[in-house]
Amino acid sequence: MQNSVTVIAPVNIAVIKYWGKRNESLILPINDSLSVTLSTADLCSKTTISADPSYESNQIILNGKEENFENERILRCFEMIKQRALEAESCPKELLDCKIHVDSENNFPTAAGLASSASGYACLVYGMAQLYSLKKQEISDIARMGSGSACRSIYGGFVQWQKGVELDGNDSMAVQIAPASHWPDLNVLILVVNDSKKKVGSTSGMARSVVTSELIKYRVEKCVPQRIHSITQAIKDRDFPKFAELTMRDSNQFHAICLDTFPPCVYMNDVSHAIVSYIHEFNKNEGETKVAYTFDAGPNACLYLPEKYVKRVLSFINHVFPNDNQESVEYIRGTPVELENEENDFSQYIPYAKNSLKYIIHTKVGDGPSIVE
Amino acid sequence: MQNSVTVIAPVNIAVIKYWGKRNESLILPINDSLSVTLSTADLCSKTTISADPSYESNQIILNGKEENFENERILRCFEMIKQRALEAESCPKELLDCKIHVDSENNFPTAAGLASSASGYACLVYGMAQLYSLKKQEISDIARMGSGSACRSIYGGFVQWQKGVELDGNDSMAVQIAPASHWPDLNVLILVVNDSKKKVGSTSGMARSVVTSELIKYRVEKCVPQRIHSITQAIKDRDFPKFAELTMRDSNQFHAICLDTFPPCVYMNDVSHAIVSYIHEFNKNEGETKVAYTFDAGPNACLYLPEKYVKRVLSFINHVFPNDNQESVEYIRGTPVELENEENDFSQYIPYAKNSLKYIIHTKVGDGPSIVE
Numbered sequence: 095m096q097n098s099v100t101v102i103a104p105v106n107i108a109v110i111k112y113w114g115k116r117n118e119s120l121i122l123p124i125n126d127s128l129s130v131t132l133s134t135a136d137l138c139s140k141t142t143i144s145a146d147p148s149y150e151s152n153q154i155i156l157n158g159k160e161e162n163f164e165n166e167r168i169l170r171c172f173e174m175i176k177q178r179a180l181e182a183e184s185c186p187k188e189l190l191d192c193k194i195h196v197d198s199e200n201n202f203p204t205a206a207g208l209a210s211s212a213s214g215y216a217c218l219v220y221g222m223a224q225l226y227s228l229k230k231q232e233i234s235d236i237a238r239m240g241s242g243s244a245c246r247s248i249y250g251g252f253v254q255w256q257k258g259v260e261l262d263g264n265d266s267m268a269v270q271i272a273p274a275s276h277w278p279d280l281n282v283l284i285l286v287v288n289d290s291k292k293k294v295g296s297t298s299g300m301a302r303s304v305v306t307s308e309l310i311k312y313r314v315e316k317c318v319p320q321r322i323h324s325i326t327q328a329i330k331d332r333d334f335p336k337f338a339e340l341t342m343r344d345s346n347q348f349h350a351i352c353l354d355t356f357p358p359c360v361y362m363n364d365v366s367h368a369i370v371s372y373i374h375e376f377n378k379n380e381g382e383t384k385v386a387y388t389f390d391a392g393p394n395a396c397l398y399l400p401e402k403y404v405k406r407v408l409s410f411i412n413h414v415f416p417n418d419n420q421e422s423v424e425y426i427r428g429t430p431v432e433l434e435n436e437e438n439d440f441s442q443y444i445p446y447a448k449n450s451l452k453y454i455i456h457t458k459v460g461d462g463p464s465i466v467e
Numbered sequence: 468m469q470n471s472v473t474v475i476a477p478v479n480i481a482v483i484k485y486w487g488k489r490n491e492s493l494i495l496p497i498n499d500s501l502s503v504t505l506s507t508a509d510l511c512s513k514t515t516i517s518a519d520p521s522y523e524s525n526q527i528i529l530n531g532k533e534e535n536f537e538n539e540r541i542l543r544c545f546e547m548i549k550q551r552a553l554e555a556e557s558c559p560k561e562l563l564d565c566k567i568h569v570d571s572e573n574n575f576p577t578a579a580g581l582a583s584s585a586s587g588y589a590c591l592v593y594g595m596a597q598l599y600s601l602k603k604q605e606i607s608d609i610a611r612m613g614s615g616s617a618c619r620s621i622y623g624g625f626v627q628w629q630k631g632v633e634l635d636g637n638d639s640m641a642v643q644i645a646p647a648s649h650w651p652d653l654n655v656l657i658l659v660v661n662d663s664k665k666k667v668g669s670t671s672g673m674a675r676s677v678v679t680s681e682l683i684k685y686r687v688e689k690c691v692p693q694r695i696h697s698i699t700q701a702i703k704d705r706d707f708p709k710f711a712e713l714t715m716r717d718s719n720q721f722h723a724i725c726l727d728t729f730p731p732c733v734y735m736n737d738v739s740h741a742i743v744s745y746i747h748e749f750n751k752n753e754g755e756t757k758v759a760y761t762f763d764a765g766p767n768a769c770l771y772l773p774e775k776y777v778k779r780v781l782s783f784i785n786h787v788f789p790n791d792n793q794e795s796v797e798y799i800r801g802t803p804v805e806l807e808n809e810e811n812d813f814s815q816y817i818p819y820a821k822n823s824l825k826y827i828i829h830t831k832v833g834d835g836p837s838i839v840e
Contacts, residue, residue, distance in 0.1 A: 312685035
């Protein structure tokens with residue numbers, strides 16, 4: 095009887111955004127979404143779960159701090175996984191009767207503004223599934239009950255969260271469109287923006303949008319289904335310009351919906367909008383779409399770009415967003431990248447205020463959760 | 468034969484926004500819009516037009532600088548007014564044959580970011596109509612040919628620009644919903660924001676929105692007609708809370724459409740969004756809607772509010788947007804307003820960065836163009 099397992103799970107960044115629930119408690123979305131799973135080599139949650147007859151209570155430690163296991167979402171994931179293991183008879187009944195201890199941490203700061211709940215719940219649910227030897231079963235629906243977008247972190251590569259139509263949400267789950275190996279060329283730069291503004295949390299923000307935005311109806315009914323279809327094709331064709339345009343358009347539309355919410359939710363700031371503006375200018379002047387931006391419910395940009403453009407785009411970003419720490423390993427994190435030594439002609443672009451970015455993470459598309467030996 | 472006239476015309480600020488043309492050259496909009504005309508006592512364009520047989524060419528001076536009269540829009544307004552005078556036989560044929568000299572200036576700086584083209588073209592067209600003794604005829608359609616929103620500055624009070632349905636645009640004109648005297652209590656504070664960012668002009672911005680925004684279709688077909696109907700009723704009822712909510716929602720939706728445009732048009736900045744956030748917080752804490760915001764294609768806020776709240780709102784704005792010049796007459800312009808002396812309890816609101824506002828203009832709803840004796 096295995097009674098301890100350590101797993102890691104990835105972060106994912108949506109290119110067609112999830113915004114709005116049709117059922118709050120079951121976490122059922124009003125539209126499909128589609129994301130890229132990022133490499134666990136650079137960003138991941140890591141969770142150790144152990145079960146032992148000697149444990150007197152369930153415990154959970156998040157980033158070194160004990161949290162309340164009796165949290166509704168954690169309990170629900172735990173009970174659902176145990177139920178599924180019971181039905182599948184995948185492990186001894188005695189193991190299911192044990193209390194568990196969970197120790198989870200992220201290898202990236204919460205301050206990065208990345209959705210740690212997605213990788214965190216994916217890691218928890220995947221870890222519990224391993225503990226109970228649930229190998230083949232679908233578990234993305236359980237991860238969804240922890241945090242909506244966590245269901246997409248159960249798979250690597252390119253992942254669609256199908257909203258489903260059933261009232262109980264049994265058909266609302268993640269599906270892999272293509273593995274990371276299908277398009278390993280896709281690189282990612284996360285520009286972490288210096289920002290102190292308090293913001294509307296995404297849970298309450300999307301609830302407010304569903305109730306107050308008039309435009310969200312049109313987005314959900316007309317725009318998203320077409321975009322899911324088109325971007326799936328772009329991914330299958332490894333058509334970067336098409337993938338990039340759809341990604342940028344959907345990021346913009348998501349933030350448009352936030353602004354159409356009453357009172358409005360504002361997640362992007364002046365620096366975010368400057369990034370958008372520079373990237374459009376850059377792509378236009380380069381004569382082709384070399385890089386795409388997308389913004390979640392925060393000011394940080396996630397840039398998608400083919401590997402061959404990483405050096406040039408990073409040199410460009412360093413030109414327009416100068417930083418005192420530009421040369422340090424603390425500033426450009428993740429997968430190392432050599433900056434261009436050749437002469438760059440970026441003088442036509444007027445730089446933005448110094449130190450507007452906190453740091454940059456370089457990573458790429460990656461695989462789903464895995465066991466750490 | 469009168470051969471000289473001096474007129475003034477007002478600025479107007481839309482509460483249901485004009486954004487998008489169905490015909491670029493005829494300046495026909497894709498949706499109705501509705502605005503409040505501001506008092507010429509504080510903001511206006513002033514134009515002197517003279518006609519004389521001795522003039523050898525048409526001339527136009529704008530804010531002290533000679534401009535090209537052969538500008539397509541100016542010429543079109545001039546020819547249309549003369550044509551209408553000819554048909555109406557409103558003045559001697561010899562007067563119509565004379566060249567004219569136009570001298571126009573705004574009593575507010577262009578830097579204020581206020582749409583000077585609306586008051587400017589309204590003034591030009593109204594002035595020419597006076598010169599040729601066209602007293603009763605509709606001229607808002609001619610002002611529209613100069614600059615779309617200029618048609619609304621032909622009337623005082625509350626003005627609807629009906630988009631019309633005819634291909635030649637003959638039914639696209641302004642209509643007064645109610646005169647200023649119907650709701651003289653409506654005051655206005657214009658918060659001029661310190662900003663240096665170059666922006667997409669509204670003409671090219673709206674053209675891009677029509678072509679690239681998917682959400683604009685829904686706005687035009689579903690949202691605007693309902694809003695025009697509701698806000699007209701709110702104006703008739705002098706129902707400030709309803710007027711305020713519709714105004715704020717439509718400002719937000721207009722900027723949402725701008726963001727859904729590709730590449731996006733961004734007119735509001737961090738200060739603009741801070742104004743929005745503070746006003747929602749203020750209204751909520753005051754227990755009633757005391758003030759509404761609206762933003763045109765720029766970062767400046769136009770606040771509508773009942774007269775009795777001007778002091779308190781201005782005190783609030785001065786608290787959250789502290790300025791080194793707060794006490795000077797240069798900072799709070801327009802109709803004088805005494806600040807509250809009583810104790811204000813605004814300590815719960817954390818002020819924004821100092822000097823984020825350039826200055827404030829206090830004015831109110833006002834009448835249409837008039838002759839200066």
